[in-house]
Amino acid sequence: MDDEPLVRDYLGRLESAAWPLAAARRTELVGEVREHIDAALTEAGRADEVTVRNVLERLGPPEEIVAAESEGEAPPQSRTSSSWGAIEIIAVLLLTVGAVFIPFVGPFVGLVFVWASTRWTLPEKLIASAIVIGLLLLPILAILGVGPPQPGCACG
């Protein structure tokens, strides 16, 4: 019943109205409403234009569905601004500028801030740590003199 133009138009309006919601929640909401419409049409036993219009009218305007959905969530502005906190900014600054001006120490202190943050997931923290430790290990080993012997070296 997805090919019903009225239903597609309604779901399109719902998706447009749901832009403030998180992408995952938006997809979920459209799916839920689609299932609801399908169930109502199956229950009605027909999918003619009048029945579809009745079902959609009973659901109400897409904007109202989104408004009701948004009431249970944080406002979108606060969610957007909450992606970056002081800890995340300090971590990124230490990893970039800190790596240039405070070699070795800067990135490692930056990693401490990364692990202190609650906005990055555990896999993201692990990957970032692996990148820093992996790439810093090479110069540390070079400075410590571990590596292939230089050609013409009389050592040993």
Place this chain on the structure above:
Amino acid sequence: MDVAIVAFLIPLAGIAAAIFLVIALVRRRR
């Protein structure tokens, strides 16, 4: 290892990790 490579790798480590973390946060916001 050449000094120039060492000097390049030190900031690269932090910058690569920072780029990864920034992309992770930006992607989640969408």
